[in-house]
Amino acid sequence: MAGDVVRRRSRGRAGSADGFVRLVAHTDPVALIGITLSVVLSVALDLTNAATGVESLLAGLMGITISLLVDSLARAERRFYLRTLLDGPPWLVRTTPQLAGAVREAAERHAGTRVAAEAQRRYDEFRLEAEQLAAGRIIRRGDDDEDLIGATRDCIRELIGLTNVMPRVSGEMSWWRGDVGRRYWEANLAALARGVRITRIFVYATLSDELSDLVELQRRAGVRVGLLPFGAVSPHLHVNLAVWDGSSCWEARMTAHGEISENQFSVNRSDVDRLTRIFRLCADVAAFRD
Known part of the structure; x- marks a missing residue:
């Protein structure tokens, strides 16, 4: 007692x-x-x-x-x-307290454990992604082509693109032969059928037979194709990009082996203007096969 x-x-x-x-x-x-x-x-x-x-x-x-x-x-x-x-979309008002409560509970109930550390890591990761979204950008893994193909399907008037075809470990034309490249080309064909104007510049080191066949295939389909030899422009203009209707854009971040490590889709005006400017600088030097 x-x-x-x-x-x-x-x-x-x-x-x-x-x-x-x-x-x-x-x-x-x-x-x-x-x-x-x-x-x-x-x-x-x-x-x-x-x-x-x-x-x-x-x-x-x-x-x-x-x-x-x-x-x-x-x-x-x-x-x-x-x-x-919290004065925003209903889904934000409904889920934000739940999200904050779950993270707080994980940090407090399991303090000092790997669970609490992982909760903080995931929260920090979510915060960084949310900041990019607030800036008008979606960043995805290199194998996630959702935005590249989705934006091409949504395109109404014009698509401009810059593709670097350089010697690399996996071969010059591996991207266009792969699943993503084939699906992207199918979306291009559907856009051409809708009346979308497509202009694409290929930056190349060697004009191989395989590249010539690809250029001819796209030209016959209705794409305005330009060729730009490597070294004709500054190296910082060697960017894989696409711009849709002057309002959204895509840029590929590359590894040292020329593989896409990250896809960045953006509606941020500064990104769209920057990539449009890069394309025009390349277009001024490229030789178009009209």
């Missing part, structure tokens, strides 16, 4: 300590500093006899009251900011 009483008292003291820690953790730092200074000022006035006991107490209480008012205003401002963030 006595042991139960001791345990209850211990839990009570632990709960009080936890409550105090939570109070401090959720109180604005400015308010905490203000409360501390108010208490120190009250004690100093009383000890130095600069004010009567009542006056020093009132001074301290006044300072604490002002500090708590500042804390209340800061809390209200944070709540208002959070409400404005």
